[in-house]
Amino acid sequence: MKLSGWGRFPVSECRVEAVRCEADVLALIGKGDVIARGNGRAYGDSAANALCTIDMRRMNRMIAFDASSGQLTAESGALLGDVIDTFLPRGWFLSVTPGAKFVSLGGAIAADVHGKNHHKDGSFGSFVDWIEICGADGQVRRCSRTENADLFAWTLGGMGLTGVILRAAFRLRQVESGWIRQTLIPAVNLDAAMEIFEASQDATYSVAWIDCLARGRSQGRSLVMLGEHALAAELPRHRQSNPFDTGNRAKRSVPFDLPRMLLNSLTVEAFNDLYYWNGKRKAGQVLVDWDSYFYPLDALLQWNRIYGKRGFAQFQCVLPLEASKSGLTALLSAIADEGGGSFLAVLKRFGAQNGNISFPMPGYTLALDFPVSPRNLTLLEELDAIVLAHGGRFYLAKDSRMSRETFHRSEPRSDNFSKFRGNEDMQQHFRSAQSDRLGL
Amino acid sequence: MSTEAPKGSVLVLGARSDIGLAVAHRFARQGYAIQLAARNCSSLAADCADIALRYGIAVTAHEFDVLATAGHEAFVAALPELPIIAVSAVGTMGKQDDNERDMAAAITDIRSNFEGPAIILAVLANHFVARGSGTLVGISSVAGLRGRATNYVYGSAKAGFTAFLSGLRNRLAKQGVHVVTVLPGFVDTRMTAGMDLPAKLTAQPAEVADAIAVAVSKQRNVIYVRWMWRYIMLIIRHIPEGIFKKMKI
Numbered sequence: 204m205k206l207s208g209w210g211r212f213p214v215s216e217c218r219v220e221a222v223r224c225e226a227d228v229l230a231l232i233g234k235g236d237v238i239a240r241g242n243g244r245a246y247g248d249s250a251a252n253a254l255c256t257i258d259m260r261r262m263n264r265m266i267a268f269d270a271s272s273g274q275l276t277a278e279s280g281a282l283l284g285d286v287i288d289t290f291l292p293r294g295w296f297l298s299v300t301p302g303a304k305f306v307s308l309g310g311a312i313a314a315d316v317h318g319k320n321h322h323k324d325g326s327f328g329s330f331v332d333w334i335e336i337c338g339a340d341g342q343v344r345r346c347s348r349t350e351n352a353d354l355f356a357w358t359l360g361g362m363g364l365t366g367v368i369l370r371a372a373f374r375l376r377q378v379e380s381g382w383i384r385q386t387l388i389p390a391v392n393l394d395a396a397m398e399i400f401e402a403s404q405d406a407t408y409s410v411a412w413i414d415c416l417a418r419g420r421s422q423g424r425s426l427v428m429l430g431e432h433a434l435a436a437e438l439p440r441h442r443q444s445n446p447f448d449t450g451n452r453a454k455r456s457v458p459f460d461l462p463r464m465l466l467n468s469l470t471v472e473a474f475n476d477l478y479y480w481n482g483k484r485k486a487g488q489v490l491v492d493w494d495s496y497f498y499p500l501d502a503l504l505q506w507n508r509i510y511g512k513r514g515f516a517q518f519q520c521v522l523p524l525e526a527s528k529s530g531l532t533a534l535l536s537a538i539a540d541e542g543g544g545s546f547l548a549v550l551k552r553f554g555a556q557n558g559n560i561s562f563p564m565p566g567y568t569l570a571l572d573f574p575v576s577p578r579n580l581t582l583l584e585e586l587d588a589i590v591l592a593h594g595g596r597f598y599l600a601k602d603s604r605m606s607r608e609t610f611h612r613s614e615p616r617s618d619n620f621s622k623f624r625g626n627e628d629m630q631q632h633f634r635s636a637q638s639d640r641l642g643l
Numbered sequence: 644m645s646t647e648a649p650k651g652s653v654l655v656l657g658a659r660s661d662i663g664l665a666v667a668h669r670f671a672r673q674g675y676a677i678q679l680a681a682r683n684c685s686s687l688a689a690d691c692a693d694i695a696l697r698y699g700i701a702v703t704a705h706e707f708d709v710l711a712t713a714g715h716e717a718f719v720a721a722l723p724e725l726p727i728i729a730v731s732a733v734g735t736m737g738k739q740d741d742n743e744r745d746m747a748a749a750i751t752d753i754r755s756n757f758e759g760p761a762i763i764l765a766v767l768a769n770h771f772v773a774r775g776s777g778t779l780v781g782i783s784s785v786a787g788l789r790g791r792a793t794n795y796v797y798g799s800a801k802a803g804f805t806a807f808l809s810g811l812r813n814r815l816a817k818q819g820v821h822v823v824t825v826l827p828g829f830v831d832t833r834m835t836a837g838m839d840l841p842a843k844l845t846a847q848p849a850e851v852a853d854a855i856a857v858a859v860s861k862q863r864n865v866i867y868v869r870w871m872w873r874y875i876m877l878i879i880r881h882i883p884e885g886i887f888k889k890m891k892i
Contacts, residue, residue, distance in 0.1 A: 204839070221833070223833070224689075261661065264692070265692075265693050265697055266692060266693070266696075267692070267696070268696060285697070289696070289697045289698075
């Protein structure tokens with residue numbers, strides 16, 4: 204069947220095998236190369252294999268929960284959103300969550316996803332206690348920081364290339380409510396935004412929406428959003444008796460592919476202006492429900508259709524701290540010069556790196572998306588070059604078009620990854636369209 | 644975790660199927676206790692644990708072979724409590740070619756789609772009538788609305804089951820027991836794995852479960868899951884036989 208990531212680009216023809224239990228997975232191993240696929244929320248071709256893509260969505264059982272440690276054991280197809288639905292009413296939330304809740308546990312581990320608390324708590328992997336993974340020899344191994352530690356460190360961020368993740372145990376965090384105390388701080392330009400991030404290292408959550416089209420003295424103008432889990436006592440009186448009930452957020456869906464004309468530099472510029480001034484007006488502290496705070500786009504089901512039929516390409520890089528300012532300035536200038544228009548641009552300060560091949564490093568990450576067009580694909584190559592010149596690297600969960608050369612120049616760690624995979628006979632057995640493209 | 648008073652139990656027959664499991668999750672979320680019935684029911688332990696952990700309700704697994712009709716009465720008697728809702732998600736879809744050559748295969752298909760599900764619902768119906776309440780849900784198929792060369796063995800068994808449900812509903816209407824007939828159309832399940840189904844006409848198991856939960860609470864009689872199917876089948880049923888017999892659909 205035709206398969207693509209959430210960006211709907213590229214599309215490829217793949218044989219898909221849905222599995223329901225461990226035995227189903229074992230039956231597919233050793234008959235040619237495979238890749239596991241969770242809920243298909245990686246943007247590009249990370250979870251596509253023409254010969255055999257293993258659909259893990261039906262292997263989504265929750266296995267056990269230890270309320271003393273907050274440790275949840277679940278099968279890898281379980282969605283993070285289901286974890287929230289089940290455990291938030293009992294006072295637990297994800298320790299790390301990406302900006303989309305329709306992500307599977309296996310996908311979160313394979314991409315070692317990060318959230319708005321990366322500067323403080325690290326990535327998803329920091330809270331994973333162990334992983335059970337099916338290897339090339341059809342054996343299921345448990346790996347953790349103390350057992351098969353190498354396998355554990357390469358599986359976090361390893362994009363499913365170390366085997367099929369079957370189950371994992373990970374820790375949730377205790378919260379007193381389903382609400383986030385959000386502080387919104389406008390930043391007139393990039394300098395100001397970075398200063399706010401540096402001064403807000405103690406905030407649990409921090410993230411900024413950044414206007415990529417602003418130029419001159421306003422270049423990099425942003426709305427920085429800090430957040431803390433609200434304590435029950437901080438809620439308005441009428442919410443205190445039911446602190447986890449935030450009501451049901453209305454779900455809307457984009458019913459069809461929007462015409463491409465709707466998104467051009469003028470409409471995006473107007474949107475950005477409005478968004479910035481509206482945000483500035485609302486500066487200060489408000490209570491926001493968890494769903495709107497962490498997953499603003501999930502309320503718009505199938506939001507990927509706003510980019511039209513040809514889909515879109517995501518771009519997310521991280522720049523080392525010392526090169527962040529010059530690198531971000533160069534990236535923003537290139538984007539504004541082209542006027543390509545990305546209205547969902549996000550800036551965030553990362554903290555320490557963990558794992559052997561995880562994406563984050565201390566510094567700044569910038570995430571953008573562009574409708575797929577020849578012009579934008581050229582712009583993306585320019586952005587690649589700027590990131591390379593500043594010693595940065597790229598997020599594979601969002602990549603759909605990077606060249607092999609760019610990848611290898613950005614990832615000196617990939618040699619060791621290939622060596623490890625070669626020793627364990629993984630290269631023959633676990634491959635994706637992305638790993639083939641990047642020569643991983 | 645549910646803090647409401649126990650609502651009674653929902654019995655899911657054919658609980659290992661994708662639709663059966665989705666139905667179990669759907670009703671468990673509403674706070675019902677769940678009885679999962681299938682062959683080799685010990686292999687449902689992981690699903691029992693999953694449903695109990697997610698929804699904080701009681702889940703039990705029960706050995707059940709739909710073809711062993713002589714044991715149906717004993718099966719119902721052995722349940723921990725008489726369910727308030729029973730859903731039959733039992734069924735098989737053999738290959739039409741096999742069913743044409745191998746009569747034993749055809750018989751199994753007919754029995755597991757018609758005889759078995761009809762008899763277990765008939766047994767449950769009598770218990771529900773004695774109590775004076777309950778809802779029976781039979782998952783039948785649009786394939787039962789007109790026999791086609793590509794799957795008429797399966798289709799004719801489903802046609803029998805649909806007629807049985809219709810008659811049962813008619814009989815029980817004045818006795819406080821409601822019967823829902825579900826004609827799902829294409830569903831993305833193990834049964835249809837490998838078939839090239841049109842995405843717009845293909846429901847997810849959770850959609851079928853949602854439709855069933857709504858039909859139960861609103862006392863609907865016959866439901867389709869995706870609305871297009873009602874009209875597709877209306878057209879297919881009205882094609883004159885002289886033309887239909889030459890068509891390839």
